[in-house]
Amino acid sequence: xxFKNIFKYWRTVMIVAxxxxxxxxxxxxxxxxxLVQPVIIATLALFMLKDSAQxxxxxxxxxxxxxxxxxxxxxxxxxxxxxERWQGTLETxxxxxxxxxxxxxxxxxxxVLLSLIAMxxxxxxxxxxxxxxxxxxxxxxxxxxxxxxxxGFISFGLTISPLFVMYxxxxxxxxxxxxxxxxxxxxxxxxxxxxxWTIPLSYILPPYWAARALHGTSTGNAPIETTLFAWGMMLLxxxxxxxxxxxxxxxxxxxxxxxxxLDVQ
Amino acid sequence: xxxxASNLRIFWQGTLLSxxxxxxxxxxxxxxxxKIIGPLxxxxxxxxxxxxxxxxxxxxxxxxxxxxxxxxxxxxxxxxMSVGGERWAGTLVxxxxxxxxxxxxxxxxxxxxxxDGALGVVxxxxxxxxLLGLDLSRTNLPALGLTIIVTTISxxxxxxxxxxxxxxxxxxxxxxxxxxxxxxxxxGANVKLSILPAWMQATSSVLxxxxxxxxxxxxxxGAGIQEILPLLAQELGIGLVYGLLGYFLFxxxxxxxxxxxxLETI
Numbered sequence: 001x002x003f004k005n006i007f008k009y010w011r012t013v014m015i016v017a018x019x020x021x022x023x024x025x026x027x028x029x030x031x032x033x034x035l036v037q038p039v040i041i042a043t044l045a046l047f048m049l050k051d052s053a054q055x056x057x058x059x060x061x062x063x064x065x066x067x068x069x070x071x072x073x074x075x076x077x078x079x080x081x082x083x084e085r086w087q088g089t090l091e092t093x094x095x096x097x098x099x100x101x102x103x104x105x106x107x108x109x110x111x112v113l114l115s116l117i118a119m120x121x122x123x124x125x126x127x128x129x130x131x132x133x134x135x136x137x138x139x140x141x142x143x144x145x146x147x148x149x150x151x152g153f154i155s156f157g158l159t160i161s162p163l164f165v166m167y168x169x170x171x172x173x174x175x176x177x178x179x180x181x182x183x184x185x186x187x188x189x190x191x192x193x194x195x196x197w198t199i200p201l202s203y204i205l206p207p208y209w210a211a212r213a214l215h216g217t218s219t220g221n222a223p224i225e226t227t228l229f230a231w232g233m234m235l236l237x238x239x240x241x242x243x244x245x246x247x248x249x250x251x252x253x254x255x256x257x258x259x260x261x262l263d264v265q
Numbered sequence: 266x267x268x269x270a271s272n273l274r275i276f277w278q279g280t281l282l283s284x285x286x287x288x289x290x291x292x293x294x295x296x297x298x299x300k301i302i303g304p305l306x307x308x309x310x311x312x313x314x315x316x317x318x319x320x321x322x323x324x325x326x327x328x329x330x331x332x333x334x335x336x337x338x339x340x341x342x343x344x345x346m347s348v349g350g351e352r353w354a355g356t357l358v359x360x361x362x363x364x365x366x367x368x369x370x371x372x373x374x375x376x377x378x379x380x381d382g383a384l385g386v387v388x389x390x391x392x393x394x395x396l397l398g399l400d401l402s403r404t405n406l407p408a409l410g411l412t413i414i415v416t417t418i419s420x421x422x423x424x425x426x427x428x429x430x431x432x433x434x435x436x437x438x439x440x441x442x443x444x445x446x447x448x449x450x451x452x453g454a455n456v457k458l459s460i461l462p463a464w465m466q467a468t469s470s471v472l473x474x475x476x477x478x479x480x481x482x483x484x485x486x487g488a489g490i491q492e493i494l495p496l497l498a499q500e501l502g503i504g505l506v507y508g509l510l511g512y513f514l515f516x517x518x519x520x521x522x523x524x525x526x527x528l529e530t531i
Contacts (some may be wrong), residue, residue, distance in 0.1 A: 032439050049318045173294075231433070
């Protein structure tokens, strides 16, 4: 891949991300999923954990923020291709001289970045309404964890969006995909509470490693080795997701061009 | 006599057809995902969160609260879709063009959702028994059944009001989702009402579900039906008030839309 191509792709990613952001902030469904719902979950958790330790509030802020990221991933990134089908723009996008995954990457970037608003909303709630003094014990490590989480979520989103558009039976389970990941990834409580047989399921979920890294660095409870290991797992899963996504996009484009069934609802 | 028979026919046909119409998009798999697996996931999440926060001895508090709160799935989303769906399907014009009794037509939209919603709560309790250690050994089961039906009726009353909002706003999905999630806090499903600020407690007291959940918890703890009847009467009253508010809004929407020619404006 030449530098010229990298520049061209990057420019496309940025333009798509900007357009997607403008679109998403006017969508009340998106605003509910990435801001209202996480803030309500944070309110509930803060009331529940009222008598717990001070760092429980930071745990809630990060956990409910992650819940917003996941909701955004399932409903917005998951639908990033399906939405084009609904709007009748899918064939045009598939036909432009730009890899389709680059366009979807830009859409997912916008969604994941916007979903971070969930963490800001939960932070303001805990600080202003519940009166907690919140700070991260390892700000640099937290910031790096956040960057890797964003990359991990975008990569994961790239695998689910072609799945949703090609296998509509998978999309029928979309509404039930939120809570299982909230539970298995340990967003708001440790996975140690769960039965032992669920632990391997947690390990294969990229959001679990994101939660480990972000919780560990925000509360300062995790040793550096644990954080480094979580980063490594996030990078590993991101690479695996990108490889799978690349394969899925090829299959999807094949279906679009050969079977011409892409726009069939 | 003929009028009564005609009104009953309108009620029943409206009830049945609006419910069947939902399955135009709600496939069996979607129903399984939304009404059977989804509630289990909600119960698991809040039960684990609650036991993490307050100890495993309180698990039953969260299991019962969330099982009863499942009534809001049918009560809010189902009823809203049945009422508001007329607008999206383009059938509102014909509906308002008929000389049918509006009250029968309106309340008929909620009837099947009461049955479906009550069934959903029973399924949620079954999940509680099978997976979450819910103990019903001291429970007056017929009284619990009555509680489930009354709570579902009252939640459908709120759903009727929300459904009418969907006739005047395009953002009803946002409003529905927000109300459903706020009920998780305000109904006392997941938080003891006594720890909430006074204004939140006052809001709880005028919402459906609050007393239904309290009744279910009392019954499962061993209370008799006499102890919960006042709560159930209030729960039913609150549901009827919401339903009537919805009905008056429905009438207003009809008159206003006919006057301004905005019946199908989205």
